Amino acid sequence: MIHKKFGLVLAAALLSLAACGEEQPTANESVEEEAVEQENTAEEETSTEEETTEEEPEEEPAEDSTPEAESGAASDLLSNGEQTSYIFNEAGEYAIFCEPHPVMQMTVLVEEGAEQTGEVAIDIADYEFGEETITVAPGTTVVWTNQDQVQHNVAIK
Ligand SMILES: [Cu+2]
Structure with missing residues (x-):
């Protein structure tokens, strides 16, 4: 047990x-x-x-x-040598101007089948845009370069 x-x-x-x-x-x-x-x-x-x-x-x-071009768009102020660009996708007429100097103006015409396409370079010099009017195809990018010592910008009315 x-x-x-x-x-x-x-x-x-x-x-x-x-x-x-x-x-x-x-x-x-x-x-x-x-x-x-x-x-x-x-x-x-x-x-x-x-x-x-x-x-x-x-x-x-x-x-x-690249921002799309549209009414009311405005780039930063460009110092000498600086660039800004817009892509123009929509057909139409775009009135371009410089905000500090509104007398500086140019027109971008966007037309189906236009010869100019891809990338188009525009100089800004002597308080003027290099072209008064350019005609480009939809989808074109326009590049502006400031060649002046003063600041400009690129705005769309
Ligand atoms: Cu200007």
Whole structure:
């Protein structure tokens, strides 16, 4: 009887040991989970940094892309040697002027089938646009370059 009781106690002790043995890995798992959580946090921080760096190249093409010519558009003031451009997608007549010097004017005629297309360069010099009127096909980009020492811009009425 004693041996049997001892045996039961031993079995109980073994079971509790086994139970303890099972608990330990659980404790390890929670430690591992914490480590994984920390890794995830680190990954999140890294991905946030990646997103931040990704935003810059996204903005640059937007700034570089040529704005479409439309009534009310106006470029920044151009210093000597600086350029600005518009793409003329819609057929029609565009009255171009310089905001600081409204007497400076030119006309861009956009006509289907016009010879000039692609990119057309216009100089701004001696308080004048290089051409009084140009006729271009839809989709043409006109690039203005300021050759004067004073600042001009390119605005559309
Ligand atoms: Cu001007």
